[in-house]
Amino acid sequence: MRDAGIRVTAPRRAIVRVLEEAGDHLDVEEITERARALDPSVHRATVYRTLGLLKGLGLVDELDLLHLEGDRHFYEVRRETEHAHVICLTCRRVLELSGHVMAELRADLEQETGFAVKFLRMEVGGACPDCAGRARRAAADQA
């Protein structure tokens, strides 16, 4: 942020810290709550404005995670590595996938399109192994 000439105030610092330390995807409410624990002067409006700035700088991505949670949007720090959100449409679990599958996809995309891919994020919907197994057992019980 400082590189972009943006003043790093205490509330902004708290918001950035929350995003950096979050292990998963947070919405505005969760970010506000956690940032307030670090700096009580953080307001939801500050969170919205700061997220807008960070998105504009390409530092943070906004996700809808297939709209399974309605209009709730989620935020995460943009990573250099390609990653996919593999989302269970039944229990709403979100798995983060990176590594060779995604690296291969990047290479294939670059070959196919001629683009130098800067970042790659993908969302996939399906049934997780637990939910798929439950559905199979339920179908078997009915047969």
Ligand SMILES: [Zn+2]
């Ligand atoms: Zn599931």
Ligand SMILES: [Zn+2]
């Ligand atoms: Zn993610």
